Amino acid sequence: MGTINKKFQYVWYGTCQVPNCEEILFENLDNSVLSGIESISTLGDTGFLKYDPKNAETNLDRFECGKMYLVKLKNEIVDTNGINLPNSLSSSVESLGKYGVTDNCSQVPVTTPTPSPVSSPTPSPSPSPTPSPTPSPTPSPSPSPSPSPSPSPTPSPSQVSTSCAPSNFFTTEEKGNGDEVVIDGFGTVLFKDDGMLSLNKSEFKNPSPAIQLIVKDETDFMVLSITLTSLPDNGVSPTIFFDCTSTFCNGKCYSATVEKQANGEYLAILKEV
Numbered sequence: 001m002g003t004i005n006k007k008f009q010y011v012w013y014g015t016c017q018v019p020n021c022e023e024i025l026f027e028n029l030d031n032s033v034l035s036g037i038e039s040i041s042t043l044g045d046t047g048f049l050k051y052d053p054k055n056a057e058t059n060l061d062r063f064e065c066g067k068m069y070l071v072k073l074k075n076e077i078v079d080t081n082g083i084n085l086p087n088s089l090s091s092s093v094e095s096l097g098k099y100g101v102t103d104n105c106s107q108v109p110v111t112t113p114t115p116s117p118v119s120s121p122t123p124s125p126s127p128s129p130t131p132s133p134t135p136s137p138t139p140s141p142s143p144s145p146s147p148s149p150s151p152s153p154t155p156s157p158s159q160v161s162t163s164c165a166p167s168n169f170f171t172t173e174e175k176g177n178g179d180e181v182v183i184d185g186f187g188t189v190l191f192k193d194d195g196m197l198s199l200n201k202s203e204f205k206n207p208s209p210a211i212q213l214i215v216k217d218e219t220d221f222m223v224l225s226i227t228l229t230s231l232p233d234n235g236v237s238p239t240i241f242f243d244c245t246s247t248f249c250n251g252k253c254y255s256a257t258v259e260k261q262a263n264g265e266y267l268a269i270l271k272e273v
Contacts, residue, residue: 002090004071005082008247010040010091014065017087021065024085026051033077035176038247041067055178063088070247075174164253164273165198165241172197174245187213187228194246197224203238204230213266215242215256223270232258242270 002011014021026037037051039060048070049060063069063085073082163171172181175191182188186204189197208231215224223242232238242254256268 002085002088003082004073004085004090005078005080007073007075007078008250009071009073011063011069011071011085012089013063013067013069013085013087015087015089021087023065024063026053026061026063030083033074033083035072035074037072038070039067040070052177054176072247163196163198163241163243165243166200168200169198169241170201171243174243177246185230187226187230190225191223192225193221193223193244195223196243196245198241198243200238203232203236204228206231206233211265213258213268215240215268215270217254217270228266240268241273 004011013024026034031053034053036053037060039049042049042060051058051060065087071083163169165171170183170186172183172189174194174196175181176194177192179191180188181191181197183199183201185201186199187210191197208229211228211231213224213226213228214222215226216222223244237257237259240256240258242256244250244252244254253273254270255273256270258266258268261267
């Protein structure tokens with residue numbers, strides 16, 4: 001049985017710890033702790049097949065025997081008891097080289113470990129107690145009172161920002177692929193990748209009918225689709241930041257300059273900071 005309790009953890013399913021390897025539907029797991037699952041063994045037309053508990057049209061729905069997966073947990077579950085998954089092997093130093101992985105357990109013998117003999121401890125003889133002499137009582141001197149020390153105040157810890165943007169920027173909560181956020185005085189943000197968006201709202205101060213701002217990375221992958229309701233001044237190119245928390249760029253920070261295009265819409269290309 002494998003224990004999954006890290007934010008990102010590889011899982012091999014189908015270890016033949018039981019005679020028959022059966023598939024497990026993701027809907028039978030505790031989806032309150034799952035952020036997503038990707039099949040590393042299966043590559044679809046648009047990349048690895050993915051399971052998103054919040055998306056009913058997901059293209060992956062079960063653990064299949066003999067395949068490898070990447071499981072992502074929600075932050076509050078990390079380093080707890082996590083999820084115990086039968087007939088699986090989760091990645092850790094202790095689990096290396098312990099099992100193979102297969103989709104057909106009928107051809108793999110299930111070995112029974114040989115129990116190690118338990119040696120009976122040799123009882124130690126109990127020594128005969130030596131009687132202790134009764135000492136004569138010594139009068140106790142009256143102690144001088146010691147002044148109570150004044151406790152040193154404990155400094156309050158400084159709050160640490162989780163964003164790579166300047167402290168005066170507005171930062172959204174961490175969002176996943178498909179999540180939508182409405183930012184007052186800016187617009188509506190549709191996330192196409194996991195992460196947090198940061199911006200200086202004072203640079204978008206001109207109310208406007210809805211205009212599109214597309215945010216891409218350097219591979220032309222769309223990271224954010226934003227419907228602006230407030231625009232920057234003419235000739236001003238604001239800077240935005242994106243803290244990426246998805247599987248393949250976890251912890252990396254990106255920034256981009258918002259540029260107005262010839263068609264009146266806006267474009268920003270993210271580059272790693």
